[in-house]
Amino acid sequence: MRTVPGQDPDAGVSWLGVDHREERGAVVVAVAGEVDVVTVPDLEERIDAVVREDLPLVLDLAGVTFLDSTGLSALVRCHRRGLLGGGFRLVVANRAVSRPLELTALDDLLEVYPTLEAALEG
Template identity: 45%
Template sequence: MLRVDGALDLALAPKLRQLAERAARLEPTALVIDLTGVTFLTSAGMAELVRAHRGRTVSAPLRVVAAGRITMRPLELTRLTDELAIYPSLSEALATG
């Protein structure tokens, strides 16, 4: 599980990729990225979510925790809500089998 806090932008996106790649080496059954602490979500951040989802970073299924306008609005506008598995809470993302 990765928790992102602050602005998920061009500065933080490479760090997210690095952490996701590191997590992938542990061969998890799923990778959960918690965006509840994100204060700003840009296209660079969303690109890393897509990269992880499509298996370019992590081969395990991706689960994204996102709630609230700051994260959900950009994901909805880009229609990533149709592609990504998005959960309203960390407990729900972790409970999914």
């Protein structure tokens, strides 16, 4: 997993790790750390670099420890891109992500799965 340049997870600064791979007919982007105003631009840049119109994008947020409104907006943008291509699925396995999605009703808009396995099965 690569981290955002200049960020140290032990320094009390926003930290984000992003890794991607193709798996079972989908592009899987695994995210760990904080998805916030500091890290969202890098996350979106990395997603844009690997997304393919012919394959669904599975964003695995199981390792995310914080999600703010900037992150929620990024998820909506990913959803919109997915409507134009192969689709967009989210892996939500913790309260740090599920709670903001529930409070904003985005869990009704987005395809949310509890595990990577379930998301890959679609």
